[in-house]
Amino acid sequence: MAETSKDRLRLWLRVLKATRAVESEIRENLRRDFSTTLPRFDVMAALVQHEDGLKMSQLSGVLKVSNGNVTGIIERLVEDGHVQREPVPGDRRASLVRMTEQGRAEFARQAEAHEAWIDKMFADVPPEAAQTMAEALDAVARRLENKDESR
Structure with missing residues (x-):
């Protein structure tokens, strides 16, 4: 048991x-x-x-960060023309945030490069090992998420 524990810690x-x-x-x-x-x-x-956009509070929830953290990022993305903000009908305090066509095109460029970077960084990991590791890490995440839900 102790050796298994040490292996998991490593x-x-x-x-x-x-x-x-x-x-x-x-x-x-x-x-x-x-x-x-x-x-x-x-x-x-x-x-x-x-595609239909998210309220700022929903976006914060998806990213698991505070609204304050997202606000400045959204401001910059609006300035860059990648995101648009619009009022939510019936809720003057809320705004809906969604990607613009320009933002979608820019994200597609970045995402393609991101995928290539990851592929290069993980080049020494055989596909079967990557699949096994991904499944094991998913199991850890599920276990912790279920633990949080049972509280």
Whole structure:
């Protein structure tokens, strides 16, 4: 039991180290190639999945960050012409945020590069191992999500 526990601890530390390294590389690539940030990329990725748009509070929920964190990012994306904000009928305090056509085109360019970066970073991981690791990490996430729901 103790050795299994140590193996899992080592696995977690390696996952964390790899995650930090991959995230750092992605941040640098986004900055260098697109003059953008990972949080802006994440917001666009969330919005592109919701064609009808999201309220700011919904977007914060999807990204698991506070409304305050999203507000500044949305402001910049609006300035860049990638996102539009519109009032929600019947709720003067809320606004609906959605991608513009220009934003969709820009996100498609960034997402294509992002996929290529990830593919290159994980080139030494055989496809079968990638599938097995993905399934194992999904199981961990599900277990923790179910734990939160049972509280």
